[in-house]
Amino acid sequence: MTGPAGGDHAVEVAAAVLGDRARIEAPLGPLTTYRVGGPARLLVEADSQSDLVAVAAAVAASGLPTLVVGRGSNLLVSDDGFAGIAVVLGASYAEVTVAHDVVVAGGAASLPVVARRTAASGLTGFEWAVGVPGSVGGAVRMNAGGHGSDMAATLRSIHVVDLSAGEDGAVPATLAAADLELGYRCSAVAQGQVVVEAEIALACGDRDEAEREIAGIVRWRRENQPGGANAGSVFTNPPGDSAGRLVEEAGGRGRRSGTASVSDKHANFIQADPGGRAGDVFDLMVEVAGLVEVSCGVVLRPETRLVGFDWPGPR
Numbered sequence: 001m002t003g004p005a006g007g008d009h010a011v012e013v014a015a016a017v018l019g020d021r022a023r024i025e026a027p028l029g030p031l032t033t034y035r036v037g038g039p040a041r042l043l044v045e046a047d048s049q050s051d052l053v054a055v056a057a058a059v060a061a062s063g064l065p066t067l068v069v070g071r072g073s074n075l076l077v078s079d080d081g082f083a084g085i086a087v088v089l090g091a092s093y094a095e096v097t098v099a100h101d102v103v104v105a106g107g108a109a110s111l112p113v114v115a116r117r118t119a120a121s122g123l124t125g126f127e128w129a130v131g132v133p134g135s136v137g138g139a140v141r142m143n144a145g146g147h148g149s150d151m152a153a154t155l156r157s158i159h160v161v162d163l164s165a166g167e168d169g170a171v172p173a174t175l176a177a178a179d180l181e182l183g184y185r186c187s188a189v190a191q192g193q194v195v196v197e198a199e200i201a202l203a204c205g206d207r208d209e210a211e212r213e214i215a216g217i218v219r220w221r222r223e224n225q226p227g228g229a230n231a232g233s234v235f236t237n238p239p240g241d242s243a244g245r246l247v248e249e250a251g252g253r254g255r256r257s258g259t260a261s262v263s264d265k266h267a268n269f270i271q272a273d274p275g276g277r278a279g280d281v282f283d284l285m286v287e288v289a290g291l292v293e294v295s296c297g298v299v300l301r302p303e304t305r306l307v308g309f310d311w312p313g314p315r
């Protein structure tokens with residue numbers, strides 16, 4: 001995929017700045033839970049502040065866009081791939097420390113790991129996250145949530161690096177949660193910003209009770225949600241209703257488009273077949289949203305972040 005944003009010259013310029021840090025034409029599908037989609041022109045695993053500064057320098061020199069990939073559990077990347085620099089945070093950004101009732105977690109830390117660690121430390125307020133297979137950074141950006149809570153409930157502040165601020169500007173800035181406009185599955189964290197750390201304030205609780213709640217959530221997820229290649233809920237719930245219920249009522253359950261199908265277990269989940277096409281997932285999303293609009297007049301909005309697709313409606 002070439003074009004003004006991802007043109008060969010811009011890629012060469014960025015690749016020259018990044019040197020060994022960048023992989024060229026790196027497949028993104030394996031970095032997502034759908035396991036479909038094409039390559040990034042360049043992929044950088046950033047394991048230090050100097051790696052992020054190098055990406056910012058490459059962006060300034062080339063004008064290429066960036067895509068931060070967390071655990072890829074809410075991402076559908078087109079089969080043409082991403083015509084820019086994809087950035088994944090490395091292991092040094094996955095650390096979690098718990099001191100009293102405050103948790104400091106790197107942007108790459110796994111939400112279920114943070115949920116289990118905090119419960120084991122006798123803290124309460126983060127149990128809900130055990131069933132959300134994302135990273136802390138992705139969860140902040142999405143204001144992930146479930147089981148009556150979300151990131152906004154306990155997030156205190158983040159450290160964020162702006163990849164569009166140039167080599168000199170790409171320093172971690174601290175932002176208070178109150179300034180992040182955390183809403184239902186959305187935030188003010190912008191495309192070029194990387195959440196590298198989050199501070200979460202929990203309450204002291206009972207360890208056994210927190211672990212029981214975690215076990216209950218894991219059981220509920222197993223009973224009610226499908227395994228396999230998906231990205232969780234495809235659409236956000238419209239006010240006062242459930243997208244899954246509306247899809248079911250409109251006859252969407254079990255519907256198939258090529259290599260993608262609406263889950264039989266949960267109608268707001270789409271499953272991708274092994275070796276499938278991102279285009280089939282997208283086409284099915286459009287088809288299902290159309291079915292719901294015709295059946296009850298409700299316009300569904302994608303919760304899944306779409307990369308390289310034009311959604312034909314409000315997002």
Ligand SMILES: Cc1cc2nc3c(=O)[nH]c(=O)nc-3n(C[C@H](O)[C@H](O)[C@H](O)COP(=O)(O)OP(=O)(O)OC[C@H]3O[C@@H](n4cnc5c(N)ncnc54)[C@H](O)[C@@H]3O)c2cc1C
Binds near residue numbers: 132139
């Ligand atoms: C089985 C299953 C169940 C799920 N259940 C839930 C649920 O109950 N509740 C819920 O809210 N979600 C759920 N999800 C969706 C998903 O897990 C969450 O949205 C999660 O927060 C995404 O995190 P991620 O690291 O995978 O982000 P990605 O999918 O990699 O990216 C999502 C968005 O965040 C951005 N991003 C990722 N990392 C960073 C970072 N470090 N800094 C800045 N931006 C970043 C990406 O650019 C993209 O815009 C589910 C998904 C699956 C597969």
